[in-house]
Amino acid sequence: MTKAKVTKGKRIGMTGDEAVANAAAVINPDVVAAYPITPQTIIVEHFSDFVHDGEVDTEFVCVESEHSAMSACVGASATGARVFTASASQGVALMFEILFIASASRLPIVMSVANRALSGPINIHGELTDQTVCRDTGWISLFSESAQEAYDNTFLAFKIGEHPDVSLPVMFGLDGFILTHALEGVFPLDRKFSKDFLPEREMVHPTIPGNPVSSGLLALPNYYMEVKYQQELAMDAARKVIPKAFEEFGEKTGRYYKSVEGYQMEDAETALVTMGALSGTTKFVVDKLRKEGEKVGMIKVKTYRPFPADDLAKALKDVDAVGVIDRDLTFGAPGAALYTDLKTSLYDYKDRPQVFGYIAGIGGRDVLVKDYEYIYKQVLKNKGAEKAVPVEWIGLRK
């Protein structure tokens, strides 16, 4: 019999996927509708064990596609149920249409994304583009640096999304294979914590018998704009709710998170900015460079949507130059996703650093310590440039 891995204060070995499945089992959502896709499969497999062994009360709807997965999540969440799903890459792309409807319907569905490169060419390895392309879907978007953070994000996502001021779906990423399949020590939480941290979801207008409410109506030009504006207001509300959720989580677990996390930033002159699993290695490289006398720090962006523009401006106001490392792509743009958002966010500030963009680890390519060191050197070299320096692809075959 499969039991959700729960101990008191003891670390347990789990892969990132296992961590998410275990967290979901502790949360015990009402409905999970999901479809398998590498590298997310372990999440749905493990969760299926929990369902079939009676560990959870969840109705698991094992659908025939990701499009139906997200559609079923919308139908389930519309009744007021707590709903979870997981996907990756092509799966998220297939859901794309319904992602917008989930957020516009203000349904706090939670989805873990086992971040994987998009086809073509087909590739199953780690890359964040499958999630960064969802930036316009109206979902709150978080990333994870470790299996522990992915575990914790499962709880945080429900906490943030279900807050009555927010009422938005939340996706959180964990880098394919690098986190999803690597074994790590994870401090688990228990049902008591879950019940306390995540009280029952309360929905204002659920689609349940006896409640004659119509939802999902046609809104023409006379009302559509107001509906969309309310989504923006909900994102604004999320900016306030997210730090509070992190704070409460920290008080209860001892693990404190921030939308923008600084590392070795006190006297840093240069900063590297990353999202997801790249952050762990970046910290290692920063320590190494510090030992060599370099005044370098790191910023990890945990919350991608709503984009923490002000927090970033504050965190970077005293540095001269920034190197943004994106493990994601957008073509024909001024740069990759994090780079362009960061640069835009800083533009109006007087004390803004110069920002240089680097694309690395695409399609699961390893990003080695020497690559980060090279990026750091490039940032120093570019510092003081009087015109925009083109974004550089790191580790390309010659």
Added chain:
Amino acid sequence: MVTTEELKKVRIPKAKELMRKENRLAPGHRLCAGCTAGTIARLATLVTEPDDVCIFHATGCLEVATTVYPFTSWRVPWFHNAFENVAATASGAEAAYKVMVRKGKLKKVPDIIAFAGDGGTYDIGLQSLSGALERGHDFVYICYTNGAYMNTGIQRSGGTPMYAATTTSPAGSVIPGKVQWRKDLVAIAAAHKIPYVATASPAAHRDMMTKVRRALDVDGPAFLLIDMPCPRGWRFPEELSVKIAQQAIDSCYFPIYEIYNGREYVLNPKSKAIANKPERKLPIEEYFKGQGRFRHLFRPEKRQDLIDNFQEAVDQEWEHLLKLVNM
């Protein structure tokens, strides 16, 4: 568990009783005059109880015309997601209701009806439908077929009749409308071996309402295909909608029957009467005559060859159905 024999005995209240009920679909909606989607939705939901039904809807005429924000014509819980996914949406809701029942938050899983048109079912929604039928969710899927994408302006679908003129299968000087026969959606649904599948028509309204109630009473998924004459798309005067539906039954182009458990076929009274007295069968030409979408079969010159082709296909399908019902 309701048995097949019990299901066959399910009857609906007398007309007098039904008339006393408040319509679940309120008047004042924005469907076209003569549109039978309104007729079907109103009659189908009349056999439900207001506090024990939830409606899920695919994008389509009935959806847009009944729920223009900030108005709704629905007096019962109603939810719309997208075009191709009403079966999956209803699946998720049904799963949630089951959990609520287990947790004591709900007395029973309510009657769940998913409405979709032929475009949203025959074509773009087929995968979602098949998945939901295979998984066995307890809901009723009602496909109201007007044989084209009427909401977007009369484009052909997999349910469009052969030779019908639509805006994407126009009656050209070379190609006379749609050249393919419609998809056999009823057989596809029945092939999932679900407990209940039926065809119905607003021209046999009590039969249709009885089928909706049977479909709701059955444990597991049920599928109904309901003929939905469309004055705008089929080009006929709006007062003739029910007559056109009657002709579809009489010509055997749209026979009305039930399939229990994917195997047992039962012909319903209006079609059974034709099976018993084949001389009552209406030539397909008569069905065509009243509809502008088939006008090119008569003008500028009569295309007897095409009419004969169609008649032959109808006859073959009808003969096949009679074998299935052992008549």
